[in-house]
Amino acid sequence: MKSPLFKGLWLLLLVLSSSMAMAQKLPSIASKTEGMKRYPGYFTFYYDDASGKIWLEIDKLNQEFLYVNSLPAGLGSNDIGLDRGQLGSTKVVYFNRQGPKVMLVQPNLAYRATSNNPNERRAVEESFAQSILWGFKAEAAEGNKVLVDATDFLLRDAHDVVGSIKRSRQGNYKLDASRSALYLPRTKNFPKNTEFEATLTFTGGEDAGRYVREVAPDVNALTLRQHHSFIQLPDSNFQPRQMDPRAGYFGISYFDYSTPVDENIDKRFIARHRLQKKNPTAKVSEAVKPIIYYVDNGAPEPIRSALVEGARWWNQAYEAAGYKNAFQVEVLPDTADPMDVRYNIIQWVHRSTRGWSYGATVVDPRTGEIVKGHVSLGSLRVRQDYMIAEGLLAPYEDGKPASKEMMEMALARIRQLSAHEVGHTLGIMHNYAASSNENASVMDYPHPMVKLNRAGNIDLSKAYETGIGAWDKVAIMYGYQDFPKGTNEQKALNEILQQGAKEGLLFISDRDARAAGGAHPVAHLWDNGLNAAEELANVLRIREKALKNFSEENIKPGAAMSTLEDVLVPIYNFHRYQTEAASKLVGGLNYTYATRGDKQVVTEPVSKSDQQKALDGMLRTISSEVLTLPEDIIKLIPPRAPGLGNNRELFAKRTGLTFDPLAAAEASADFSLSLLLHPERASRLVELNARHSSLGLQDVTEQLIDKTWKARREKGLQEVVQMQTEQLVLTHLLQLAHNENTSYQARAIATAALQQIKDYANRKRNEGSSSPYQAHLAFALDRLNRPVTEEIKPSRSLDLPPGAPIGSGEVIGCE
Template sequence: MTTPFTKKLWLLLLLLPLMASTVLAQQLPGIASKTAGMKKYPGYFTFYLDEANGKIWLEVDKLNKEFLYVNSLPAGLGSNDIGLDRGQLDGERVVYFSKQGPKIMLVQPNLSYRASTDNQNEKRAVEESFAQSIIWGFKAEAAEGEKVLVDATDFLLRDAHNVIGSIRRTKQGTYRLDPSRSALYLPRTKNFAKNTEFEATLTFTGGDDAGRFVYEVAPDVQALTLRQHHSFIELPDNNYTPRVLDPRAGFFGITYFDFATPVGDDIEKRFIARHRLQKKNPSAAVSEPVKPIVYYIDNGAPEPIRSALLEGARWWNQAFEAAGYKNAFRAEILPDTADPMDIRYNMIQWVHRSTRGWSYGSSVTDPRTGEIIKGHVTLGSLRVRQDYLIAEGLLAPYKEGKPASDEMMTMALARIRQLSAHELGHTLGLQHNYAASVNNRASVMDYPHPLVQLSNNGQIDLANAYDTGIGEWDKVAVTYGYQDFPEGTNEKSALDNILQNSINSGLQFITDRDSRATGGAHPQAHLWDNGPDAPEELKHVLEVRKQALQNFSEENIKEGMPYALLEDVLVPIYNYHRYQTEATAKLVGGVNYTYALRGDEQTITEPLDKKTQQKALDALLATLQPDVLTVPEHIIKLIPPRPPGFRTTRELFNKRTGLTFDPLAAAEASADFTVSMLLHPERTARLVELQARGNSLGLNEVVDQLVKNTFKAPRKDGLASQVQQQTEQVVLTHLIALANNEGTSYGARAEANLALNNLNDYLNRQTRRMGDSPYKAHLVYAMKRIENPEMAPVKLPEHKELAPGAPIGSGAELGCE
């Protein structure tokens, strides 16, 4: 029963916030008087510049109203290894201002846990069950009605991007923010109707323990100055309709737990990430959009690269045309007056680093719905130079008295077009598709290795190195994500038909987790591979490599350059087969599978048959042969130590010989690469399991053939003999490691131990038949390692590793390459 007293009490409770605002306003000066003489920036959140004191005063007029907060790094450090790149986004957060007494709190609600219901008590129960985050607390300094003025300077001058943490995490030094050398950066501090933009110059000092990555890029390691950007953005309206995520469709997305879900349904909700795109006429088979998607190319990219980036980006219009749109996607050069960090511009940004590194396709996405608000691509500028270097190694183009061929630049620009399209695809919402290479390069969302051919007379041909245009899978994915269906369409059924037709046509989609692991099992998903038959392509790649090494000469560098630079060109050619080797290894102990749904009639799981696995094993064993691993003598003689002014870099072979070129270390690293994948703990466990289940290659057979092709192979002479013996020690290292690896199965360890016992017996018999020789010394050392794997100095050694490979040219994520 409601009494008059109860009514008065409820009225008092409702009036308390208004009374508190009135009291606060009466106690504080007015905004106009507080900001007198300051420059006013009207816009989404009006702010004032107190230039004399270097302060920004923010007018908070939207209490308890959610908006999007994004911080980013417009001016970076320049080190791929540390990862603080120009243009790097740091995620998006839905936030709101809340007044709590004299304080104004910037609150981030927890959108990972929700209750989609009109029942406010049910919503409150979820909100109170999980933590929120207060990002910052401001003090109210002036007021005017419902508006409050706060000093935002400290908020803007803090290390919002966690530069200090990134440097510390990579063990590159201990730094602190120096306020005396930090200030607001006014050229990029602006206001617009729907977004407010702030930028600050921040200096981090310290560096007494700075690492070499910092030394590589900083003019003074004791003072690192970067810029950080803050964006307050109006959230999109409620007219966007989220699209349900299907694991077969190839999209990123958002996920959250919805506690208002009926008990019998999945509590975790999944929606794809995509731009808002609508047809003017959804009933038409082809229609112009209400508003097109427009991307801008960094005007700081030089020609002819800028035009290649533009052309590759524009390929995506082919996919939108296939989805029934006309002129729905555009790419333009960024106007000089535009700010790349402005939320209104989808960007492809050209970024420089001291070393080659990944490129990224990221985005600002509405966490509530999955709607992409801004696509932002970061492309590493050294990519084009690495691809050019690969072409130089393949072609040996610098013949005396003749102009160099333009094939190198043609290939490098072809790769840049593909890279532009690839990273932009991530910002449209698309994941990698690493099975595209088996479908005739059906997607730009794969990582493509140059497809190099040999002519009838053995000449290397780069004409078809990289594909052009959008692939068939990309058209399917865009149609799934962006199709605007006529009213009355059963959207769930229509979307399922799009994917089912794709499946029926033979297209495949397999993404990151199933493709990146060196112990991976999927036979058709890998990075930087080619062709539907991995072992056959590995044979072809080895033939290309062989021809390039035969042709290798002083003509691989320009006249007047130091001979030592031939090593730079040699590294990617000697290691040219590395990715196809990885792809082939996945067939050994391989299992084919799809992201099947019940009822779609896709393959669920299917172990590869023994014949297919044996073909892959044969191809892998070929990479361990001395004639493949031994650097030709004519090349060794051409590479002296580096002269003054030309520093040694990690892009070269790891050496044991000091300054001189080390062909044995190159061979060691390559052999270790193959053996480490063949005897990967996960692969060995699968081999044991699959053999027990039926028609599959067994670990015992793999190890037996590995030993037969190394320790029991006919002896070589000269340098090849040392390569052969070294490879045998590499095999032994991995067998010993496998036998003692508690991370793999008991069966795998048992097989490895038996193999070591048998090998030890064989080595004993061999040593009894010979006098002292380098070969006998090798055998005795191998036996010591088998008998005493834990005893110094015969503990497991660390083998030399390959020079950096991925990214093949220069680029975890929405996506990256």
């Protein structure tokens, strides 16, 4: 009888002999790749022209590297996404050989143990799932090297084009292998990165949506290109920097299970480029290796120069942090590939409609080091700004040259936009409080600053700021300051933020600014001024002046008169974002991202007087005076000329082909009311009034009814606009009263306001004879008397045409 030890040795020999036999069966890499074109580099690969295959030589088994997929040739639809240059997520991966198979493994870095104890690390690794992204078959071997066929891996839909189209409800497509192939012009190799590219065709199209039909030459075949990058991991000399909620940085986070029980297990570090001073002890020093960005050479002039100039503003911030020429911007050489990880890129992206620009990054998930910054700028943005300027200036007077102010304003916006998106790729978040700090950051969303000069004419000379703001310098100092040895880094970083707070600089980011029911009095998108209510009054004056001047001179000679509507839309809605800003003062709460002991404001209600000013401005935006377009404008706009057609940039209509001034007024009034009577704002008004005797929801509803239902009756079109707005007030109060997400007392006050309208309508109905106003009252009473199930489903109001992004906006990291 054989002993257990003998059995174990016999099994081990059997396994080893099987492995050796398998290895012996594999041909050598040299013989397998004979006649193929060899691409030496980080991962050497071979191209077989006869079969159209790529063979990958893996000489770094079980060594981690970065893997990124991207989209060098996109779909062209802002609504679906899938833009030229779009980056996928950054993954840490490694190749692992298991017998005849080679697996591409993604470890789970969201859960780690940074302990030196291998057993402690293994316990965490085995507690959470890993992901095997692909399985290859070993086809040849030499020593520690193995050769695999990588073709199917490279020709798959790694960027999930199919999913993106399906999620946007634009059709069901599938990858067609017969119309897909490797794209050799962008398949390259370098010492620290290996780049592959493939042309992929997606077929289907029977149910293709409008967005696909807008951009595809044939909806049955969508051909794009996808890119794969294998990137050597950065060395271990990068020092991660801890995240502070006051600093305004993106970053990485993970759970570290080796953390002592009395410390926070959730570790957070900011995302930043590697930047070191040659002499950290010097007040000003050159960088060991500067950060260099490259502007797309496909951007036309004068836009290309504007992109370069705007991006270079960031060097001002690095100079404030003690660097010399540490941030540089050049035009991309013709020989460079924009998807090559070695290049930080500012790319000029074309789409069928205007849309957001954004800054993406390749970030080392282990440390937060930014390996590559990639900015995508929508090319139609500059044209939208130009059109806004046309609407404001009415510049096409017969016999006179058009004003240069329009192009100057559009280029000023492009400079600012370039700086903004580059800021994201430096690791920095939006700062929507900057406009209240004298435009202290390019990371805010700027509305054009328009003024009336002494002669009462519109002045665009300072529509957009130039240069980096004070907050941007604080942010760069926090993220990139290189401290001398022996410095207490955490103390020094805290002092940077404390000093910024002492100077009155405030950082408030996305969640607090984007919420429709938001409460922060200075955190807004596309606003201006120190006080939102005061600036709303100024914006309404600008709007009034522009509408007074509006004429056929707002379009070029020879242009179809129906295109006046295109120019009118942003002018009629010129106040929309300042209205949104003012609404946040009503039921507003001032606060900061304070930390214990930093002496910043934690919470502080907006004063009752400031809330009242904001309410006054909001109520003005729904007045018939503001909402009603003048007759001399209405009669200038005919139905759309042949070939132009309707599009999303125009006013919605209830009148068919003809221009509908009532629909424009409806959408604008509905927008203001949706902000003012937002369920969260209504609930907050009740709560803050109870605690501080500030403006209450009852104050708001009473003034709202006084300014609409109980206001003096207008005549003509203004009367119809007035009655339309009153029905909208009724709609929003009905929705508020029956919204179960609203507090009980807010619903009670809304119900009381409805009863007030009902009593008033009944009284007025008994006073008059048949008239449009009497019909209006009867309709309102009918709505008020309907069963609850019908009350909470009123007719849907019209939406405003899209406004953001101004200059043709995040998501976090975007505009």
